Amino acid sequence: MVKKYIMTPGPTPISEDVLVEHGRPLMHHRSPEFSKIFSETTDKLKKLLKTENDVFILTSSGTGAMETAITNSFSIGDKVLVVNIGNFGERFKKISSIFGLEVISLDYEWGEAADPEDIRKILDEEKAVKGVMAQFSETSTGALNDVMAMGKIVKDYPAIFIVDAISGLAASDFDTDGWNIDIVIGGSQKGLSAPTGLAFVSISGKAWKAIEISDISKFYFDLKAAKASLQKNQTPWTPGISIIVAMNRALDLLFEEGLEDVFKRHRVLAMATREAAGALGLELFVADPGQRGFSVTAIKVPEGIDGKELTRIMRVKYGVTIAGGQGKITGKIIRIGHLGYVGMFDVITAISALEMTLADLDYKFETGAGITAAQKVFSENNYLDQ
Amino acid sequence: MVKKYIMTPGPTPISEDVLVEHGRPLMHHRSPEFSKIFSETTDKLKKLLKTENDVFILTSSGTGAMETAITNSFSIGDKVLVVNIGNFGERFKKISSIFGLEVISLDYEWGEAADPEDIRKILDEEKAVKGVMAQFSETSTGALNDVMAMGKIVKDYPAIFIVDAISGLAASDFDTDGWNIDIVIGGSQKGLSAPTGLAFVSISGKAWKAIEISDISKFYFDLKAAKASLQKNQTPWTPGISIIVAMNRALDLLFEEGLEDVFKRHRVLAMATREAAGALGLELFVADPGQRGFSVTAIKVPEGIDGKELTRIMRVKYGVTIAGGQGKITGKIIRIGHLGYVGMFDVITAISALEMTLADLDYKFETGAGITAAQKVFSENNYLDQ
Numbered sequence: 178m179v180k181k182y183i184m185t186p187g188p189t190p191i192s193e194d195v196l197v198e199h200g201r202p203l204m205h206h207r208s209p210e211f212s213k214i215f216s217e218t219t220d221k222l223k224k225l226l227k228t229e230n231d232v233f234i235l236t237s238s239g240t241g242a243m244e245t246a247i248t249n250s251f252s253i254g255d256k257v258l259v260v261n262i263g264n265f266g267e268r269f270k271k272i273s274s275i276f277g278l279e280v281i282s283l284d285y286e287w288g289e290a291a292d293p294e295d296i297r298k299i300l301d302e303e304k305a306v307k308g309v310m311a312q313f314s315e316t317s318t319g320a321l322n323d324v325m326a327m328g329k330i331v332k333d334y335p336a337i338f339i340v341d342a343i344s345g346l347a348a349s350d351f352d353t354d355g356w357n358i359d360i361v362i363g364g365s366q367k368g369l370s371a372p373t374g375l376a377f378v379s380i381s382g383k384a385w386k387a388i389e390i391s392d393i394s395k396f397y398f399d400l401k402a403a404k405a406s407l408q409k410n411q412t413p414w415t416p417g418i419s420i421i422v423a424m425n426r427a428l429d430l431l432f433e434e435g436l437e438d439v440f441k442r443h444r445v446l447a448m449a450t451r452e453a454a455g456a457l458g459l460e461l462f463v464a465d466p467g468q469r470g471f472s473v474t475a476i477k478v479p480e481g482i483d484g485k486e487l488t489r490i491m492r493v494k495y496g497v498t499i500a501g502g503q504g505k506i507t508g509k510i511i512r513i514g515h516l517g518y519v520g521m522f523d524v525i526t527a528i529s530a531l532e533m534t535l536a537d538l539d540y541k542f543e544t545g546a547g548i549t550a551a552q553k554v555f556s557e558n559n560y561l562d563q
Numbered sequence: 564m565v566k567k568y569i570m571t572p573g574p575t576p577i578s579e580d581v582l583v584e585h586g587r588p589l590m591h592h593r594s595p596e597f598s599k600i601f602s603e604t605t606d607k608l609k610k611l612l613k614t615e616n617d618v619f620i621l622t623s624s625g626t627g628a629m630e631t632a633i634t635n636s637f638s639i640g641d642k643v644l645v646v647n648i649g650n651f652g653e654r655f656k657k658i659s660s661i662f663g664l665e666v667i668s669l670d671y672e673w674g675e676a677a678d679p680e681d682i683r684k685i686l687d688e689e690k691a692v693k694g695v696m697a698q699f700s701e702t703s704t705g706a707l708n709d710v711m712a713m714g715k716i717v718k719d720y721p722a723i724f725i726v727d728a729i730s731g732l733a734a735s736d737f738d739t740d741g742w743n744i745d746i747v748i749g750g751s752q753k754g755l756s757a758p759t760g761l762a763f764v765s766i767s768g769k770a771w772k773a774i775e776i777s778d779i780s781k782f783y784f785d786l787k788a789a790k791a792s793l794q795k796n797q798t799p800w801t802p803g804i805s806i807i808v809a810m811n812r813a814l815d816l817l818f819e820e821g822l823e824d825v826f827k828r829h830r831v832l833a834m835a836t837r838e839a840a841g842a843l844g845l846e847l848f849v850a851d852p853g854q855r856g857f858s859v860t861a862i863k864v865p866e867g868i869d870g871k872e873l874t875r876i877m878r879v880k881y882g883v884t885i886a887g888g889q890g891k892i893t894g895k896i897i898r899i900g901h902l903g904y905v906g907m908f909d910v911i912t913a914i915s916a917l918e919m920t921l922a923d924l925d926y927k928f929e930t931g932a933g934i935t936a937a938q939k940v941f942s943e944n945n946y947l948d949q
Contacts, residue, residue, distance in 0.1 A: 181588075181590075183588075183589070183590070183591060185591055187801070188589050188591060188592070188801070188804065190588070191588060191589060196586050196587070196588060197586065199585065199586055199805065200582050200583065200585055200586020201582075202567075202569075202576070202577060202582065203569070203574050203577060203752075203758055203759065204567075204569070204884075205569060205571055205574060205884050206574070206759065207886075208878065208884060236622065236623055236624055236627075236759075236760050236803075237622055237623055237627070237783060237800075238622055238783075238800035238801040238802070239800075239801065240782070240783055240799075240800040240801075241622075241623070241783040241800070244782050244783045271782070272782045275780050275781070275782050276780045276782070277780065364801075366589075366801065372589055372803070372804065372805045373589065373592065373622075373801050373802065373803055373804045373805070374622050374760050374801075374802070374803030374804070374805070374806060393780070394661050394662045394663065394779070394780070395661070396626070396630050396657070396658045396661050396662070397623060397624075397626055397627040397630045397784075398783075413626075414623075414624035414625075414626040414627070415573070415574070415624040415625065415626075415750075415752065415759050415760075416624070416759065416760070417622075417758070417759055417760030417803060417806065418574065418758065418759045418760070419585065419758045419759070419760070419805075419806075420760060420803065420805075420806075492594065498590075498591050498594060500593075
């Protein structure tokens with residue numbers, strides 16, 4: 178038997194508690210029983226997002242929620258600014274172009290976070306910009322944008338600020354209202370550690386004004402229909418009932434642990450993973466420590482080693498699934514997720530499997546150095562004192 | 564304790580076998596383990612649909628799949644013919660209009676099926692019609708369209724034929740290729756008795772030609788992206804993994820029972836429900852017996868009785884959830900689903916609860932007459948001889 182572990186930046190491991198909820202018989206989506214759970218789940222998402230704004234749960238992947246934000250907020254020909262630091266910035270650009278928007282792209286090298294001041298410069302020059310889009314945690318590189326600083330800038334312009342927080346939520350603090358973020362996009366299968374298949378968006382008053390005048394065609398993702406249904410604590414179309422039920426429980430687990438402790442746990446898990454990588458002589462993909470997020474660690478594949486072979490051996494021989502690179506850095510990095518229902522021994526397991534795999538591939542390093550470094554981080558940071 | 568029963572035309576009851584699969588830990592959607600299950604599930608859907616066409620699984624409700632069919636197949640300004648026999652015909656019209664199509668609506672009274680010859684007349688007059696859309700089973704009324712006859716007609720015109728078979732699949736025979744249906748739309752939570760959250764579409768060669776020239780904007784529901792991913796047995800965006808795993812098992816159950824036996828079971832369940840209604844002095848909403856489908860039975864609420872109160876009592880006091888009317892017939896009919904993982908004693912339970920509720924509401928009838936009539940149908944039709 179090769180026991181299986183999932184250490185990717187989504188889907189993340191799901192706790193037994195949540196799986197049991199997920200496996201319960203379904204109630205009807207027009208029943209009061211469902212409405213109660215739906216309303217609870219929506220309220221818990223608001224608490225996680227720290228917002229008084231409307232929150233809508235969508236039955237789709239996070240990409241569907243990105244499309245929702247774009248098609249509801251803009252009109253054909255609108256100018257938008259996409260802050261692009263990786264694969265999901267590229268996706269914002271692609272969706273915007275497809276739906277007829279004029280995209281100004283603020284591109285950075287993959288592995289970097291954006292400089293918020295660059296946004297101010299563009300907004301000062303380009304008066305017609307209707308929206309600014311950015312990732313919080315860029316899943317493809319592990320870089321974390323300073324969306325708080327960005328929000329402080331964008332709020333003084335007519336543009337609305339859309340943040341894809343899909344892989345960043347619940348790994349570190351996210352303050353939707355305090356940071357002036359008009360639309361936040363999240364997913365069920367990342368920091369929440371619920372099953373895949375749901376996404377959600379929060380919508381500010383400023384965003385609603387944009388939505389009112391949007392002329393892009395939409396139906397399944399129409400937020401006006403979602404808003405009308407929300408007043409009855411329902412969704413306009415049949416939702417992923419069992420995933421909502423599971424996500425409701427998953428959110429409880431976060432609040433039972435306490436958000437501050439959840440964030441601390443992720444910070445230490447990330448630190449341990451990074452120290453371990455360093456001790457193995459590996460280089461992190463995000464060079465600036467201040468730009469590294471807490472959901473996923475991207476590590477450069479060492480010279481002479483085949484990145485795809487590395488992830489394949491880890492998965493097949495050792496049972497540990499991590500992610501490779503996406504887009505133009507496919508094969509060049511590996512990504513270890515330490516997001517969601519993950520504890521310190523999951524990181525120890527991943528690093529241990531990584532060491533064994535590197536040995537299989539004849540990479541030279543001191544056996545046990547990664548594990549030792551990770552253990553040191555856990556003990557020095559009082560991981561268990563929560 | 565009030566034990567709960569779900570007897571709606573979707574979501575339908577889910578077997579313990581399928582719930583157990585659904586509750587399993589998730590594998591990553593880019594792993595070979597998932598690709599294997601995804602490929603198996605797709606093949607089983609083809610077998611159920613009796614088609615060699617491409618089949619795509621979407622993470623959305625059936626409405627999302629209706630939008631997929633429309634936004635992929637047509638261009639802005641295209642003329643389409645919607646065969647409208649109820650609430651979901653209305654939905655086809657609404658989606659088509661929103662995405663800029665010119666809709667010719669072939670409307671019938673709710674409770675009737677369409678006359679296929681009416682389609683021929685319109686296609687002869689309106690040479691520019693690019694597509695014909697119809698429901699197989701119209702969930703809101705229980706009427707069943709003769710899509711085989713329609714397909715025979717449409718195939719000789721340039722128009723493609725799109726059929727919403729969401730609530731009809733697996734209740735009676737559906738022969739996609741034999742009936743010349745270019746796009747079939749289905750859902751996970753109806754006859755398949757898997758959890759809500761997935762839909763699927765099959766696409767013929769004739770439909771692909773239309774898709775190639777479509778100019779309507781789409782991204783999440785873009786079938787060209789889905790086709791590119793299907794070659795790797797993947798989806799372009801993160802799918803509802805646990806629902807696909809559950810649906811894979813649910814499809815096994817259908818084939819283990821044997822499709823012919825599945826259809827016979829649904830036929831007898833429908834017949835028993837209808838005989839029971841008649842024995843209680845209730846009138847069926849679909850007047851013509853030849854136009855009644857096998858998924859759901861719509862029954863007129865008797866004069867003097869409040870339809871919403873009837874379904875409320877059945878649900879709250881007796882634990883049996885059935886559906887009320889939708890759209891313009893809200894409160895005027897009740898709908899008993901006998902679709903999916905449903906056996907004869909589920910129908911007995913529903914009729915028994917209906918009798919008790921009618922008694923609570925002072926409706927005059929012979930106690931036990933419904934149950935007796937249903938039992939007679941089961942015994943006369945050798946329900947158990949399969």
